[in-house]
Amino acid sequence: MSRLGRIARRTFLLGSAAVAGGVAIGYWAWKRPVANPLPATLPEGAHAFTPYVVIDAGGVRVIAPRAEVGQGIASSLAALVAEEMDLDWPTVRIEHGPPSGAYYNGKVAAEGFPFxxxxxxxxxRGARGLGDAVAKFADLQITGGSTSVADAFDKMRQAGAAARAVLLSAAAEREGVPRSGLRTEAGAVILPDGRRVPYPALAELAAGRDIPLDAEPKAPRDWRLLGRPMQRHDIIAKSTGTARYAIDMDLPDMVFATVRTNPARGGLNGMDADAAAAMPGVLKIVPVDGGAGVIADNSWTAMQAANAIDFSWGPPPFPADSATMWEQVAASFTEDRRDSRLKDEGDLGAALAEGEIVEAEYRVPYLAHAPLEPMTAVARLADGRLDLWTGTQIPVFARDRAADRAGLDAGAVTLHVLPAGGSFGRRLEDDCIAQAVDLAMAMPGRPVKLTWSREEDMARDFPRPMAMARGRGAVSGGRVTGFDLSVAAQSVTASQMGRLGMPVAGPDVTIVAGAWDQPYAMPACRVTGYRVPEMVPVSSWRSVGASMNGFFHESFLDELIHAAGADPLEERLRLIDDPLSRKVLEAVGEMSGWAGPRPADGIGRGVAFTLSFGVPTAEIVEVRNTESGIAIDRVWVAAEVGRIIDPINFENQMQGGVVWGLGHAMNCELTFTEGRPDQNQLNLFEGMRIGQCPEIAVHGLENGDTVRGIGEPPVPPAAPALANAIFAATGQRIRDLPLWNAVDFA
Amino acid sequence: MIRLKVNGTPRTVTAPADMPLLWVLRDVLRLTGTKYGCGIGHCGACTVLIDGARANACLTTIGSLDGAEVTTIEGLGTPAAPHPVQAAWIDHQVAQCGYCQSGQIMAAMDLLAQRPDPTDQDIADFMWGNICRCGTYPRIRTAIRDAAARLRAETAE
Structure with missing residues (x-):
């Protein structure tokens, strides 16, 4: 049994049940180094220095073992190594590398702990350390939770420093000079007399040496690459149509496929595929779970034929329509469905008894990931070996499960991880990969490229859960004095980890993430999570629980502040008790000129703050009430991330997160009829268009001592800041998303 | 059999007349820079130029293109010698996932041909049909303004 299987039987360790279970792993074993997967993959003349650095005649290759889904992680991670080795940035080659437990993500499991x-x-701190141990022993090579840079910041800088150290030792020996007289620059050791010895010339000699475990990375003041604008390594390819995604794979003898499965996720009662099979160009029709795959001589023929199959589908395994689903959610605020109460401070009863009471109920819908590159995977089964090409955030899981499916050892499976055309959490699932394996098994010897149609991608997404929150609070003397928020949602963790075969124990922090953990010191504050039974299977969607709780928390807090007659920014600043968070809120206030003259009639500003993934983020949105609807003119956003690796990528991610948050708040939802999402195409799930996009001013703060990721934190405050701005501009308080059910947007 | 020019090269395509240009480009001619996003003309990922005007390749049947000139992203410039519009995209580091950017650049080509000095409203109106799920719109706007300046400078020379 794989190590994954053994860990899985112990159950994945999350929540309050985790700490007790985690001790069994043992500190000594946790500290033992993981075997380097690279040497077994290297040709003659190539040498691995740590799992992150390969040197061959062509120069230095850096392994960046996280999914590149647009967030620029390949370049950001490679830059950590390049800085320490003093590489010439444009000449660095970057690869994802093989799936391996050596690339476990020590930070992602820590997100599940209730701290x-x-x-x-x-x-x-102890629990976060346990997260690291859990991740290591479960081979958790995962991209998610905005953890990639945080996880790699020490590991990959140390790897670069260690590689540099052995190269320096080798140079000193070869040249017979003291090591202290050597320095490094642009991919070479510089000798005391000024001569350059490029790293490849030293690689063989250095390869025999022990890698030091204590090589000290540079002090940030000595950085030459990090912290400055750098060109992303994929930017030229992505601007010239030469970037290769899985959907662009072109292999000799390749065939093209698509699948069509029950859009209501029920079973398959039967199908009539005669007409489809008779279409010119159709090579084979293959049953897959809940439907069928069509293999053809091009993707279009495969899609046409799939649409020509007459399916008889079973009913959905969950309530069939949105109204019934909402009833299920609304009925979940009960003791037996109570999942957590991670915050319960002060005397709420007294606060409610003494103050003016405010009550409100909020709803947010299911949301699709809808990456613009639909689910795609290429599989080839030949000579007892399986090759896979796809974009995935879970390469070890995906490889091992593909091996099981094909009846092979994991060693007979090569997974080539490619950049993905977006993900937003969608590629934490391996459903499309499993189908590609099934199709390849039906067409042995030939590569099969499986491309989902957009309709399939929308119908078979694992969406962000729908959720409801009930707020009850009190204001007194112009201040917020009591805050009680109850949230009911399905468990993302149970749904998602369940599909990966890892049962989960304990409460699911994602139900209340972004609400219970906010750094406000209110006289009385309570946050309770209720678990809605599984309906539509759900998954991590950019910013996960905080994507809904940011809206709930910051909308309700805004209502309380207005009821108290206080200023939305001033009152938040008064309540906040974390110094780093305070500076973030102050920063957006200054950027926007909040304290200056009041905006003109019809113009409104809303503020929101969410601490998610360790990143305090504040946003102010300015809207204008026009004849054709609400126009979003400007956004100011500030976040505290400890260290900014690349200011350009930082700005791009922040702006993108704001657009993501605003666009989905404006007009996106998945509603269900007969178990199928009513929105099965992008014209029904638009998000923001360029003509609606505001000017977005970005500010990064670096006051903290922990490096954080920025892919997700800008998302949660966007929706509430927008709703709060609409309230300021129009007096209309909108408590349900998407907002366009209540107002038009210009 | 349909005869057309793709990126300046005469091509003869044998395909069903109702096959969309998108899939002829990708699966038959193996020009994969043009992307599939929705197949119904709502995302713009498949934008190409047909006789100089932008079009959704997913809605354009190959049968309608006899004698046409099609330009795809591969027909603009190369990584070593990018077209000025691509150079602006590179210098402003527009792309995140990059999947929509071929279509964005091709749409911008047509915009700049029609409006050498586009206003913000021109950009908003003309580029409306091109979705970027990553939200790179602020950088697309900047890159278009910069590309416009580069192209005007070229013309002035």
Whole structure:
């Protein structure tokens, strides 16, 4: 049994049940180094220095073992190594590398523990350490939770420093000079007399040496690459149509396929595929779970034929329509469905008894990931070996499960991880990969490229859960004095980890993430999570629980502040008790000129703040009420990330996160009829268009001592800041997303 | 059999007349820079130029293109010698996932041909049909303005 299987039987360790279970792993084993997967893959003349650095005659290759889904992670990670080795940035080659437990993500499991990011107590720190151990032993090579840079920041800088150290030792020996007289620059060791010895000339000699485990990375003040604008390594390819995604794979003898499966996720009662099979160009029709795959001589023929199959589909395994689903959610605020109460501070009863009471209910819909490159995977089964090409955030899981499916050892499977045309969490699933394996098994010897249609991609997404929140709070003397928020949602963790074969114990922090862990010191504050039974299977969607709880928390807090007659920014600043978060809120206030003259009639500004993934993020949105609807004119956003690796990528990610948050808040939802999403195409799930996009001013703060990721944190405050701005401009308080059900957008 | 020019090269395509240009480009001619996103003309990922005007390749049947000149992203410039519009995209580091950017650039080509000095409203109106799920719109706007300046400078020379 694989190590994954053994860990899985212990159950994945999350929530309050985790700490007790985690001790069994043992500190000594946790500290033992993981075997380097690279040497077995290298040709003659190539040498691996740590799992991250390969040197061959062509120069230095850096392994960046996280999914490149647009967030620029390949370049950001490679830059950590390049800085320490003093590489010439444009000449660095970057690869994803093989799936391996060596590339476990020590930070992603820590997200599941019920400790706020602002909690630096011993128990919280210990639990985060346990997260690292869990990840290592479960071979958790995962891209997610905005953790990639945080996880790699020490590991990959140390790897670069260690590689540099052995190269320096080799140079000193070869040249007979003291090591202290050597320096490094642009991919070479510089000798005391000024001569350059490029790293490849030293690689063989250096390869025999022990890699030091204690090589000290540079102090940030000595950085030459990090912290400055750098050109992303994929930017030229992505601007010239030469980037290769899985959907662009072109292999000799390749055939083209698509699948059509029950859009209501029920079973398959039967199908009549005679007409489809008779279409010119159709090579084979293959049953897959809940439907059929069509293999043809081009993708269009495959899609046409799939649409020509007459399916008889079973009913959905969950409530069939949105109204019934909402009833299920609304019925979940009960003791037996209570999942967590991670925050319960002060005397709420007294606060409610003494103050003016405010009550409100909020709803957010299911949301699709809809990456613009639909689910795609290429599989080839030949000579007892399986090759896979796809974009995935879970390469070890995907490889091992593909091996099981094909009846092969994991060693007979090569997974080539490619950049993906977006993901937003969607590629944490391996459903499309499994189908590609099935199709390849039906067409042995030939590569099969499986491309989902957009309709399939929308119908068979694992969406962000729909959710409801009930707020009850009190204001008194112009201040917010009591805050009680109850949230009911399905468990993303249980749904998602369940599909990966890893049962989960304990409460699911994602139900309340972005609400219970906010650094406000209110006299009385309580946050309770209720678990809605599984309906549509759900998954991580950019910013996960905080994507809904940011809206709930910051909308309700805004209502309380207005009821108190206080200023939305001033009152938040008064309540906030984390110094890093305070500076972020102050920053957006200054950027926007919040304290200056009041905006003209019809113009409104809304503020929101969410601490998610350890990153305090504040946004102010300015809207204008026009004849054709609400126009979003400007956004100011600030976030605290410890260190900014690349200011350009930072700005791009921040702006993209704001657009993502605003666009989905404006007009996106998945509603269901007969178990199928009513929105099965992009014209029904638009998000923001360029003509609606505001000017977005970005500011990064670097006051903290922990490096954080920025892919997700800009998302949660966007929706509430927009709704709060609409309230300021129009007096209309909108409590349900998407907002366009209540207002038009210009 | 349909005869057309693709990126300046005469091509003869044998395909069903109702096959969309998108899939002829990708699966028959193996020019994969043009992307599939929705297949119904709503995302713009498949934008190409047909006789100089932008079009959704997913809605254009190959049978309608006899004698036409099709330009795809591969027909603009190369990584070593990018077209000025591509150079602007590179210098402003527009792309995140990059999947929509071929279509964005091709749409911008037509915009700049019609409006050498586009206003923000021109950009908003003309580029409306091109979705970017990553949200690179602010950088697309900047790159278009910069590309316009580069092209005007070229013309002035």
């Amino acid at each position: 706020a990011a602002t909690d630096s107590g011993m128990l919280a």
